[in-house]
Amino acid sequence: MRDPDPTGPQPNLYLVGFMGTGKTTIGRAVAYRLRYQLFDSDHEIENAQARPISEIFATDGEAAFRQMERKFIETGHPAGQSVVACGGGLVVQPGMLDLLKSKGVVVCLHASWETILRRTSTNKNRPLLDVEDPMARIQTLYKEREPIYKRADVVILTDHRPTSDIISHVMRVYRREARDWAHAHGA
Numbered sequence: 001m002r003d004p005d006p007t008g009p010q011p012n013l014y015l016v017g018f019m020g021t022g023k024t025t026i027g028r029a030v031a032y033r034l035r036y037q038l039f040d041s042d043h044e045i046e047n048a049q050a051r052p053i054s055e056i057f058a059t060d061g062e063a064a065f066r067q068m069e070r071k072f073i074e075t076g077h078p079a080g081q082s083v084v085a086c087g088g089g090l091v092v093q094p095g096m097l098d099l100l101k102s103k104g105v106v107v108c109l110h111a112s113w114e115t116i117l118r119r120t121s122t123n124k125n126r127p128l129l130d131v132e133d134p135m136a137r138i139q140t141l142y143k144e145r146e147p148i149y150k151r152a153d154v155v156i157l158t159d160h161r162p163t164s165d166i167i168s169h170v171m172r173v174y175r176r177e178a179r180d181w182a183h184a185h186g187a
């Protein structure tokens with residue numbers, strides 16, 4: 001089903017949250033329903049660099065990747081009518097959450113550690129979890145990042161929920177938050 005209210009305010013929607021919470025999957029579906037452009041920060045960086053994230057991490061290191069994420073957010077996408085599925089660490093950089101909030105609505109997808117482990121164990125393209133004990137790494141990183149994720153405009157739980165349910169929830173929340181965002185930003 002497409003958006004029932006295409007006449008409301010149309011600020012960007014930023015999906016943030018830990019690896020495996022469904023940002024890429026949900027972002028694609030929500031962009032389709034809103035008839036917005038979809039940007040996935042990971043895919044944008046891989047395209048610009050013409051190499052996979054694992055290679056960027058291995059060759060240039062994580063700090064260089066974070067710079068690429070920052071550059072994408074600062075210059076690489078339109079100011080409205082876009083859904084941006086962010087890589088899990090993008091929003092954790094200093095100042096980034098407030099920057100995203102100034103540009104649009106920020107929704108965080110949440111999942112338990114067990115769900116994250118299950119959803120990320122099927123592929124090896126997340127270098128930070130390509131370690132001997134991925135659960136320990138998930139827990140450490142999550143604890144570090146949680147204070148930032150909790151400061152999103154809205155946090156949506158995704159454990160044991162079909163994607164269709166989460167998509168509807170994100171749509172509902174986006175419409176409400178978009179009105180508040182437009183009001184606060186005089187848009």
Ligand SMILES: Nc1ncnc2c1ncn2[C@@H]1O[C@H](COP(=O)(O)OP(=O)(O)O)[C@@H](O)[C@H]1O
Nearest residue numbers: 018019020021022023024025119158161162163
């Ligand atoms: N609600 C869900 N229920 C079951 N599997 C899901 C759900 N959301 C995402 N997935 C699966 O989890 C994996 C990671 O999803 P992805 O969208 O890549 O997450 P992220 O971009 O947050 O890392 C994919 O295989 C996806 O199909």
Ligand SMILES: O=C(O)C1=C[C@@H](OP(=O)(O)O)[C@@H](O)[C@H](O)C1
Nearest residue numbers: 018019020042087088089126127
């Ligand atoms: O959390 C992170 O630091 C990362 C998350 C990944 O994106 P997803 O959250 O889409 O898996 C990707 O950007 C990179 O592997 C680093």
Ligand SMILES: [Mg+2]
Nearest residue numbers: 023024085087
């Ligand atoms: Mg993703």
